[in-house]
Amino acid sequence: MRAIVVEELGGPEVLRPAERPSPVPGAGEIRVDVTVAGVNFMDTGSRRFGPPGVGVPFVPGVEGAGRVSALGAGVTDFAIGDRVAWVYAYGSYAEQLVLPAASAVPVPESLTDETAAGVMMQGLTAHHFVTEAAPVGPGDITLVHAAAGGLGQQLTRLIKLRGGVVIGLVSREAKADVARAAGADHVLVSTGDRFVKDVMELTDGEGVHQVYDGGGETTFRASLSVARRHGTVLYYGPLIGASPVVTMRELPNSVKVCYPVFHDHIPTREALLARTAEIFELVGTGQLKVPIGGRYPLAEAARAHRDIESRATTGKLLLLP
CATH class of the missing domain: 3.40.50.720 (NAD(P)-binding Rossmann-like Domain)
Known part of the structure; x- marks a missing residue:
């Protein structure tokens, strides 16, 4: 499968496509065929300084949506083919991703993958800010x-x-x-x-x-x-x-x-499910919009990073594997 791999820290040019083995989920994990990956400004920091606790090489990106394609032992909350979204699962700039099943949430049929991926990080962050942090x-x-x-x-x-x-x-x-x-x-x-x-x-x-x-x-x-x-x-x-x-x-x-620390808003799986369900409901009823500021092929992740760092973009930037 194809992924964006950072082999050395630096500017957008270090975001290079590469072939990697298809990942295999372990106990309590799922593999997802990624349809949309969200681009966040924090990704530029990971590219320059490295993600906390993760060495190089690594696959950047922490947010996205897709379909479950394999289940690890003990996973009962999801079935193959389920649509899911996630946030704070490193390795999202890829065609496939393995992540803990507890970190994924079901996507309502009323929402597109782009909308679900686009609202996870920024929607939960904004919700944290205005409901709990300040x-x-x-x-x-x-x-x-x-x-x-x-x-x-x-x-x-x-x-x-x-x-x-x-x-x-x-x-x-x-x-x-x-x-x-x-x-x-x-x-x-x-x-x-x-x-x-x-x-x-x-x-x-x-x-x-x-x-x-x-x-x-x-x-x-x-x-x-x-x-x-x-x-x-x-x-x-x-x-x-x-x-x-x-x-x-x-x-x-x-x-x-x-x-504000992101995980203080979703310290448990129950909190993650409750917060995302509230946000998905607001989006589904039209009370919360998810403006898309740009769509890029996965191979053009470097261009997406240049654009977001230029401060010329508005709305959510997405990578499409």
Whole structure:
């Protein structure tokens, strides 16, 4: 079977197609014929620095959808031919993948494989942010960085479903309409820390209740400055430049700072099934959209990485084996 193999860490050029043996599932595992693999910005970090606990060579990608083609011993939750989706299963940039059966979820017939694969990482992440890590209540004013990106759009939609008001930041005017279409109430074109004055004007000097900041160190202190008293700054930008360093006494307005860990939202299989079922229901009823920003043949994974790193894309990028 064909896979994208990283034999040395580096730029997009290290993402090279290669032939590998068809994997065999062990006890408690399933093999899936991959139909769609999701491309996430975190994949670029894995390509440059290596996945945690995984050496080179490795097959990148942690998210996708497909059909079960083989069962390991003891697997009873799935049958051959079942449609499944997954997240945080390394090796997804491939025609076939072996993963723990406990990490896969059934895909409703009402959803396409593209939709299921496209919502797993960003849908669960956005759900984590707005329901547990920095919960949004009716009337809360939120600031969403990179509001035209795949995660930014999902955040905006879920915030609106919870009755919040969204101020969306985009890096260029061409992305403003994308953020508005996702539901942003106000859209600011801004890079770096230039958004502070406009955000404070929009909130009558009070600041926002929550900030969702994936911009890295360059935006973190500005995000702190626009959080209102007892507001929350949720930071998720460790792959974008250096992580910010701040002392406790520097935190203004009694704000809270959160660094969300994905698995804290789905610590058990029961939680994974419940969260994904809720998200799939929102997508199935049209309340949550999964905008596709680009489709690439598996062999063109390097081009997908160049595009996502250029910040010129909007929506979800997918690889099609």
